[in-house]
Amino acid sequence: MSLRLSQNTIILNTSPSIASYASIVGKKEGEGPLGKHFDFVNDDNTFGESTWEKSESRLQKDTVSKAISKANLVPADIDFIFAGDLLNQCVGTTFGLRELEIPFIGLYGACSTMAESIAMAGIFIDNDVAINAAAVTSSHFCSAEKQFRFPLEYGGQRTPTSQWTATASGAVVINKKNAPPFIRAVTIGKIMDLGVVDVNNMGAAMAPAAHYTIGKHLADTGKSPDDFDLILTGDLGLVGSDLLIDLLNRDGTDISENHNDCGLMLYDLDEQDVHAGGSGCGCSASVLCGYILDQIRDGILSDVLFVATGALMSPTTVEQGESIPGIAHAIHISGKSE
């Protein structure tokens, strides 16, 4: 049963377990520093499908199917699946998951979706609303470029502050298995918009949201950055990470020693030409489900604050001159149940 600490922060008193997790990525992500940690690397990024949208759907379906099988379950054992993606009307998700026939709760949180979906699934398990719940998200470089920027064939140039949308998916199954990793608490963010209008600098647009949510989590729980081995933001990249550290420093909170960012971990920034780092729902999802959760399970990391960040604009709002709202949700994941 959950304990409401504040409007944002909920303690999951029964410490639901991430019973299993899986990650699948594309070729470039497989060539990055975390390449050997993913369940599967697809070498041509099509995942055997005829359009990029179908490739993303297949990626998401295969990833959550893998997570379910790793928990020794079948789709019919899952009470609810919480999922979303970046594509218009979330079709990566709806077409990916339709064959699984699991009661479906569609989410839209842009690149914050992995944290949002884990938060919802964790709250459902903590309160016995579900026995097994799944959470999944994905992104695909080619479907995202086509929709948000330019068709690949155009060969558009990228600015130094731009990030690279990961072809990647991560999925978890949550239940009361009573084994690590455990979900201890969640902090739901609010929409923050400090007026950044540069769509090629999403990290700057999302940093204020991460600042708010991390600050709120620490204040609500009475914890300090040192209580976490790792404060892991979603996809702030180089620019956004620096901004976040600076914003928190102004509050007297120093996370510089224990902060990392999924967008900085997925690729080799010197060698892989991703400019300011990775992004996309699948970036933080695959780093979490491919690398971090293993480290928690194996006792290498004890307490991680996973803070996935999302930019909540669309190409239409950008064309209309609107600024970019951001959001961040935080999940305290631990190797200990209390």
Next chain:
Amino acid sequence: MSLRLSQNTIILNTSPSIASYASIVGKKEGEGPLGKHFDFVNDDNTFGESTWEKSESRLQKDTVSKAISKANLVPADIDFIFAGDLLNQCVGTTFGLRELEIPFIGLYGACSTMAESIAMAGIFIDNDVAINAAAVTSSHFCSAEKQFRFPLEYGGQRTPTSQWTATASGAVVINKKNAPPFIRAVTIGKIMDLGVVDVNNMGAAMAPAAHYTIGKHLADTGKSPDDFDLILTGDLGLVGSDLLIDLLNRDGTDISENHNDCGLMLYDLDEQDVHAGGSGCGCSASVLCGYILDQIRDGILSDVLFVATGALMSPTTVEQGESIPGIAHAIHISGKSE
């Protein structure tokens, strides 16, 4: 505290209250049979904004603000807001709600969003995860036509089976006020796709989802259609409503005497040239929050099964020849707390 009856159906044992509700609509909806029941009718559909997307954001913000004030609350009193809409990346919602600074859980359920958001908010309140939660959705004829069909200036013709996207929004505030209307149970649907490919016949695409969810709700709870004064589907319109009644009849379940559809109630189908009826997230949201909840509060209706239905395609998937997946979620709303 909630009782899980099945993978789909949750009984909300504390019977959370819909403490307040509000609805705002456009000119055409104001001229329809329910016109006098809405909180506000905007006569030019712009809601004072310069683009249709901004109009929809303003509509959604004004509606949820009205609901919050009708509960004698301010936005800072709301723990979580569950919301979504039909626009790409749900920007009707994200730009509409950013000024309210309420912890935000973004949903994507297409036209099922009102039921999905009430389900989530109800479960949060039932388990004391929140003290006050809000749920809101919207649609706007002009932003939807521009995005899903043709710009208005094109003057496209509509087929007889097509439905009219409502310019409308509905919002609720849910808490433990212990006054009717009460939320007694929710049934979360799964994605159903029987292969309908005609994007001008959404009712047919969504009817199998309503069939599944209504059948599951009745089976899980042991209720019959006669236990409800009204089984109110989202926006199946004329074609989908007939199909739904037929599909349930084949199971031996007759809802013909107590079924109605929000898409058939919002407009005068003989006079208002909406063809097969209304649709859009705001259609079922405004009919529920403008008319039905009043009737429950006033004791005219006792038990209503509200079943909002969504079509989960995008223009891109339609162009790629994909069929249209549908989903439906059901909420049992009652004048009695037990």
